[in-house]
Amino acid sequence: MNRLLKYQWELAAPFCGALLTLAFAPYDYAYVAISALIFVYAAWQQRTPKRAALIGYLFGLGLFGTGIWWTYISIHDFGGADPYSSIALTALLVAVWALFPALTGWLIAKWSVVPANGLRIVGAALAWVAVEYFRGYWLLNGFPWLQIAYSQIQTPLAGFAPLAGVYGVGFLLALSAFTAVEMLRGRVATRHGLPLLLVIWAGGAYLQTVQWTEAAGEPIKITLVQGNIGQEHKWQSSQKLATLKLYRELTEQHWDSDVIIWPETAIPAFLSQVKEFYIDPLQAVAREHGVDLVVGLPSSGQGKDYYNSVMTLGETQALYHKNHLLPFGEYLPLQPLSGWVLDQLQIPLGDFAAGGDRQTLLSAGGHAFVTTICYEDAFGELVARQVAEAGYIVNMTNDAWFGDSSQPHQHMQMAQMRALETGRYLVRATNTGVTGFVGPDGVLRKQAPLFNTVTITDQIVPMTGLTPYVVLGDKGLFALLAVLLTVMYGWRRWFAGYTPKPAADAVESIGD
Template identity: 65%
Template sequence: MPAPVFGALLTLSFAPYDYCYFALIALVFFYLFCMVQPAARAALCGYLFGLGLFGFGIWWVYISIHDFGGADPISSGLLALLLVSIWALFPAITAYFSAKLLAMKGVWFRLLAVGLVWVAVEYFRGYWLLNGFPWLQVAYGQLNTPLAGYAPVVGVYGMGFLLAVSAALLAEAWRVRTLRLPGVLMLCAIWGGGGLLQGVNWTNAIGSPIKVTLVQGNIAQDQKWQNDQMLNTLRLYLRLTEQHWDSDVIIWPETAIPAFLAEVKDFYLDPLSAKAREKGVDLVVGLPSNGVGNDYYNSVITLGETEAIYHKHHLLPFGEYLPLQPLSGWVLDQLQIPLGNFALGGARQSLLKAGGYPFVTTICYEDAFGELMSRQVGQAAYLVNVTNDGWFGNTSQPYQHMQMAQMRALETGRYLLRATNTGLTGFVGPNGKILAQAPLFTTTTLTSTIIPMAGLTPYARWGDRAVFGGLILLVGMVWSLVRYAGR
């Protein structure tokens, strides 16, 4: 089977397909490519693997560019192809260095080193390059496997490392008969250890249950920002909210209000906040807000007993700001694709509070960054994510995004409340499992109870940098042993 097929096979390990063990199979063949070919040819196979992975996995960017960005089909297809072609470079880089490492001495060093290379490249792609694009990182497809037990300990990158090492070990054992018994024992230790860790409760309840209602307005993306629809939208959210004044907290999605804070404060938000105080309810509402001068923010406000605001910190490239200026701006101007240019919220904003407890706020794809949540979660009793995935239609993207949110709940040992415009709205437990979920493209509300939590998982205490530091130290120690034994 050619490399692109195995890349596509890896995509099937993610939601909504959830064939989680396909990831292990795909990576075994990825490492076999790297073992039997020179580094340059392995890189080519890695690139083809990446084309299959991203071509099948993020094709939905075409929907955003064409259906909602207004670009013509040819331009939309070319831009989508360009993005897939760029992201496919990262499996190529991984394959190149893996081939180099797999030709070195010391089998255990080789296996650990290629695992480290895999997640190091994922980290660069997912956190640093163009503000990060962490989609289709291999660990997200492992929420229903024993490896999920490692998430509260080493996070998504530690899980990815263990999956990559497992695949490289199987590939090596396939080729080297004498490695099969120790390989099986090592795999049992890795996967069995994860299964045992799933029984550990890293955090604890600190209060009575909180009744929460999530509102899914289901405002069509092509109608959302039309001026003649704004009052209808405001009435809809008010009507859905008034049905749940018996809840402790009510959460609206990202930019639920299609107008700036200053434009709706006096006639809509102030009366709504007064009503919430009267009913003893806290509201969490997403909307854009003005800053200093011409700056504007993607924001979340709380109304009711406590009024405060959070501005989105980790912005979406090419959606909320334009990187690589002036080139990107010129290209988009030629294609006549209108995109926002939001200002950046502060990195150390105070936590918002609702239901009597502070919570970590993330807007849209901020929930894709574990370290962003872990640095604040020590003071928070639960997590809130407000999102609008309406840009991507009825595709795999909303399911992939929910899967990433599940990982954040599991890493931090907190309930996660996720309110979205068109879906998937849902409640996620501290074990990363979906407790309740609203269907896509339905105007509805979802009500459940959560328990405020305290305590820190090892991952929330350490963060990604410590995880990578530990992995580098481990690989370095094994390399030192290999060199010493070779003398």
């Protein structure tokens, strides 16, 4: 029993990591995130950096093991790998991403020797979101899944998203949880901690009433088409004509709309293969009815390059090529190692080219819009840097790769954050779900039923104006947080006269 008590934090860590998963869609127990963060921060207190990293790693195994298990569906059911290889690759992904909570634990344990309470808490919260940013934006082109801020899309903290984006919301969530731990441990006086928490949460509630952008024109009537084509049939040549017929028939029911949007790669053939007999006639009839179509399809470039593309048809005809590609799904990083491994496992994956950062915005319904294809809507700065000239945001996705799992719901939650950050309506057309309309407040206003062949229609208002986050960006936020930390450190050092203790002097408390 004594031995179990000695390692109680390690034993509980995977369960608390799994608990954090419940804060995200489709479970939406948002406040569970605070409990999970309180646990892991408490577990890191007065631990050696090495032990804190172990606790963080075990926490990460619980979080990612329960939060991204759906990668198995993609690898096995649709990638064609055998069960053992699929389990091994899924476990490898979980093991790799769990390294990031381990890094966070190591950093916070190193920083925990700082005796200044405010400096210690702010530094720890900054360490949390800085590691999330590195994971979500830089490593292997970024993997921002399960960043803590997405769990708060329905809480008062969502009010800070138009000011500071997803990492600002994450910082305030971590700051709240870490302050609570310091209060419980008696290191922060209640008279100091409670007012801070009140300012954060009441301030967020107030900010939810602020409208940062304004209407830029009359409402636009938009129809979203959800074809519900099974991934196992999508690219079969024998199904191509039936798929093309289905989308055209669903579209012809809505010539009274201003804009009709299809999902990612709704057309299962290259543009050059369908242009004359399908695209050109569709363009003509759309123009005849005064409707703009936005369709997804692959297209060829120069040489061997090919793209995951979006095409507008109607008043104008133009292309957007996906720029932020999904690693191991649309391109193979770590070549030649990754290609060799996947060849051995006989898993066929695409190798698309990126479209580039300087693409002209597409237009439909009389307004330009920001285009995001699937995974691109997970990156706030990618949307923010294009939104100044855009009236709304369009996301086109095919989440059929992940079946009836939590992934489509998690993905929609991330898309909702993009609408909230930018103060724009977001419309999202997917193959199997979640298809829906999101307001500038991040609320999912209308949704199609999953795994149904269906269309849904609603009106959106094109918006103008920039939120503070669009102006600031993620890099600007981190610069401000770094300045805050530096000022706090300087104040304590030069005016309060202390010198931080070396990390080697940290005392590890076993089983407290």
